[in-house]
Amino acid sequence: MNVKIIQSNDDKEQAFQVRTTVFVDEQKVPPEEEIDAYDETAIHFIGYEDGQPIAASRLRFADGYGKLERICVLKEHRGKAYGSGLIKEMEKVIADKGYKKSKLNAQTHAEKFYAQLGYETVSGEFMDAGIPHVTMTKKL
16 A cells, blocks of 8 residues: 555545545444544545555644544455554654654554554543544554
8 A cells, every 4th residue: 555645635535535435434423523623734644555545544733642533444445454554654754743652542443453553542431423432642
């Protein structure tokens, strides 16, 4: 998978389509909760396989952390390490900007996946968009 930081509106639209497919269509997150005000200022990533957009995410910086958000891979492409590749690219940007910690709110079914990448759970379970989540952090 080829991961890049989004530079154009076309790439951003493709990333939003991946996010909509995963979060709105598949997971039934309300569209108004999926695309929000943070999308205007976040750094967006998109992953391509054979020229097709298959993964997306966004990165923000808050409270001393690089905050990984909206991490998703299209269903038919899961289980191929594309998610971990996307996260590694995001972590590189976090480190390049001088941050030493990353943070994410993981859906509980993905908690073990993030733990394998070095993330530690630092919260109890909470609901976000009707889906159980936990907060996880990692020192970079």
